[in-house]
Amino acid sequence: MAQLRVHPDRIEVHLTPAEKSLSLRSADIVIQRDDIRSATITDDPWVWIRGIRTRGTELPLVVAVGAWKYHGGLDFVVVKGKRQAVVLELAAGEFARLILSTNHSAALIDRLKLGETPGDAE
Template sequence: MANLRVHADRIEVHLTAAEKALALRADDIVVQRDDIRSATVTDDPWVWIRGIRKRGSEVPLVVAVGVWKYHGGTDFVIVKGKRQAVVLELADGEFTRIILSTNHSATLIDRLKLNEPPSAADAQPAE
């Protein structure tokens, strides 16, 4: 399974050798945190796959790894079985979305939360 590393400025998706072979891709994926528009946890990642497979491998409902092309761009998919997945919607970069099966989806979502500005109740009065 792909290894995710969350940094302050980016997320790195380190693919295993098997995933690189199935995806027909030599490089890992790096996404800047500023490019992430939303992150969603799903129990059924198969319904999130859209378009047609451009490059990669698929056995329906078993494994899907690679690039899927649709009319608005391309998505990178690593979906395995019925595992929970995270769907990252991206604003810019190589892909429009990344759909990634992971056993740690809740932890990943928590680590992706950006510092929110303080609410009005927390604001200090100006002097």
């Protein structure tokens, strides 16, 4: 599962080698904290996926990893099974939104609100 690292100025999404392969992406994702407009926890991340897959892999309700294009831009998705996920709406950058399955969604949201310094969430 992708590891999320929260820093004072940015969030890093470190993809596993399998996720990089499935998403057809070689680099991890770095988001500036100033670019985050909102963060939402969802118990059903599948309803948040919009548009069509442009690169990546999808087995509905099992795994979705990669980029999805919709009429307003591009989203990046790492969704696995029925796990809880965090949806980050972004103001600028490569993606308009990130949808990430994580076992620590509440902790991630708390870190984003409090502006805590370095930490990890999986």
